[in-house]
Amino acid sequence: MHIETAALEGIVAITPPRFGDHRGYFSEVFKDAWFRENVADVTFIQDNESLSAQAGTVRGLHFQIPPLAQGKLVRCLAGRIMDVVVDIRVGSPSYGKWLSQELSPETGKQLWIPAGFAHGFVTIEPNSVISYKVTAPYSPQHERGIAWNDPAIGIGWPFDERDMVSSDKDKTLPRLADLPSHFSYSAQQPQD
Numbered sequence: 001m002h003i004e005t006a007a008l009e010g011i012v013a014i015t016p017p018r019f020g021d022h023r024g025y026f027s028e029v030f031k032d033a034w035f036r037e038n039v040a041d042v043t044f045i046q047d048n049e050s051l052s053a054q055a056g057t058v059r060g061l062h063f064q065i066p067p068l069a070q071g072k073l074v075r076c077l078a079g080r081i082m083d084v085v086v087d088i089r090v091g092s093p094s095y096g097k098w099l100s101q102e103l104s105p106e107t108g109k110q111l112w113i114p115a116g117f118a119h120g121f122v123t124i125e126p127n128s129v130i131s132y133k134v135t136a137p138y139s140p141q142h143e144r145g146i147a148w149n150d151p152a153i154g155i156g157w158p159f160d161e162r163d164m165v166s167s168d169k170d171k172t173l174p175r176l177a178d179l180p181s182h183f184s185y186s187a188q189q190p191q192d
């Protein structure tokens with residue numbers, strides 16, 4: 001396993017090795033014991049998948065609040081995405097900062113996003129499929145979001161805003177500065 005820690009503390013990129021031969025390749029894409037020992041001691045309880053038909057489709061920025069905050073392990077099965085995280089841990093030195101990683105089936109790279117980050121992505125190619133494991137069940141009551149185009153965060157999306165496609169729900173999300181404080185995470189007590 002190739003493992004890289006990213007510029008935001010807690011975010012980890014993982015590239016599982018592939019054993020190639022004349023048929024193609026074989027790869028162990030997730031191993032519970034290895035993940036617990038090397039990345040985070042968490043239990044994944046649900047696997048999700050989404051397809052976005054058009055390039056320039058943005059989903060996010062999403063997170064769930066405690067006690068159902070989710071860690072997410074994201075990979076891209078088809079197409080190509082720019083995956084984005086924003087640190088929303090109050091008290092974190094990198095609060096409000098974002099980073100991105102390109103994920104595609106070509107590299108097989110995965111991104112581990114612990115609780116305490118908002119997550120989103122934009123598809124760079126049409127028909128992009130992402131698959132992600134989560135550590136807590138989906139709960140609409142605990143679901144929250146931040147506007148993907150919040151100017152104070154300033155994510156460098158690779159498309160003009162006018163060419164991006166989003167859900168109606170994502171068009172109404174508040175800015176980070178307007179999130180009620182009781183949705184806050186503590187940097188000292190990460191919610192894994």
Ligand SMILES: Cc1cn([C@H]2C[C@H](O)[C@@H](COP(=O)(O)OP(=O)(O)O[C@H]3O[C@@H](C)C(=O)[C@@H](O)[C@H]3O)O2)c(=O)[nH]c1=O
Nearest residue numbers: 048050059060061062063072119120121137138167169
């Ligand atoms: C996320 C989710 C959605 N749904 C339903 C609710 C709704 O009817 C439909 C589509 O939901 P959404 O529009 O919220 O899907 P989407 O915008 O793809 O939401 C996802 O975005 C990315 C960026 C994340 O990080 C994920 O955690 C998740 O929030 O699927 C579930 O049943 N289970 C789930 O776990």
